[in-house]
Amino acid sequence: MPFEINNEFIENLESLIERRDDQVIIDLFAEEHTADIAEIIDELSNDDATYLFRLLDSEKTAEALLDIDEDDRARILSKLSEKEIAEHIDELDTDDAADLIGSLSNERQNIVLSNIEDGDHAKDIAELLQYDEDTAGGLMAKELVKVNENWTVPNCVRKMRSQAQEVTRVHSIYVVDNKNVLKGRLSLKDLLVAPASATISEISIPKVDFVNVNDKAEEVARIMQKYDLEAIPVVDSENHLLGRITIDDIVDVIKEEAEKDYQMAAGLTDDVEADDSIIDLTKARLPWLVLGLFGGTAAASIMGGFDEALKNYPELFFFTPLIAAMAGNVGVQSSAIIVQGLAKDNLRGSLLNRMFKEISLALVNGVFLALIVFSLGLLLKYPMKVCSTISISLIIVIIIASLVGTFVPLILHKKGIDPAVATGPFITTCNDIFGIFIFFTIAKLILGF
Structure with missing residues (x-):
């Protein structure tokens, strides 16, 4: 219990x-x-x-x-x-x-x-x-079991017993040469069944995954996750064995990265917890709230430039929140998928193919939703022109928001900025502004005010 x-x-x-x-x-x-x-x-x-x-x-x-x-x-x-x-x-x-x-x-x-x-x-x-604590060197431990490729089986067993006393858990046995260069790994089963006269080089496995001491912690986590490793050796630029990283350390890295991305997606600039002081929480939340404030002001200014349209077609006013909400939601969905793909390093194909895929997906979703809105407008007895304006605007807004949500994280990632920032208020605010501007621009073209 x-x-x-x-x-x-x-x-x-x-x-x-x-x-x-x-x-x-x-x-x-x-x-x-x-x-x-x-x-x-x-x-x-x-x-x-x-x-x-x-x-x-x-x-x-x-x-x-x-x-x-x-x-x-x-x-x-x-x-x-x-x-x-x-x-x-x-x-x-x-x-x-x-x-x-x-x-x-x-x-x-x-x-x-x-x-x-x-x-x-x-x-x-x-x-x-x-x-640096965010590198493989900052994660690794010095405790490990390593054997020399020139040792015989009996000598290897004797040396391993001595080393194992200093290691809490033996995940792997690493093979090195006389200069401590990593040469491979050793299977315990192969060691137990090998003849006493055999040398370690004869029974070792030359293929071994490893990371450089200066690799970023996120890269180490990606490799260990991809190959389902419990531990991975760490080497320097000349392949000298320096230490090893175990899965418990990587779980901590993944957890911290997930928490950071979640908070960034929620619009928090710093790593905070519920029990932190009001000052710390305010510092973490306020920057994105200010961004949202400016975004809302920009959206209001855009609407102010179309006051004549709202006088002649008040129906447009009632659908403005819907357009803005759909733009923000679609952008967040698209960016979340891209950020997840970047984190897992499983994004494949060219940018052109991805663009066509996103446009196709947005078009399908946009048409489906536009038909619902068009039918709703007719039920509410809005003029056909107004229903068409709202439906066409919704399709275009969804396509634009999808592209923005897709390519902003990719651009941020290329510039070395954490793409998780694109899944929160940043992308929502941008798409709100784009959505309202596109909505009223299309309305002006169709309704002719």
């Missing part, structure tokens, strides 16, 4: 902490998962959370520290000494340790690293801190 936090549990824990009933607290957390510990800590005050961290075994709290909200983690780390942080770092893999230390000031980073007892562990962490 999954663990659930309730007020009674938290109140009891706070009471135990206040009485400093340490042994009862230790027993209470003896069987708890680190993710549950992190959830509990999020419910405690900073002082109580810090006390709990100092009391419990660092092997438990180290993993929990990674799952805590970033702001809460920063506050807890600020209350822990550099030596206490180093004790937690000692329990973590190098990639997680680098993420944790990376949130500290440079001065505290150096002090923490100097307090880590395992010198090699500290050296590996310091190396990882040099890479």
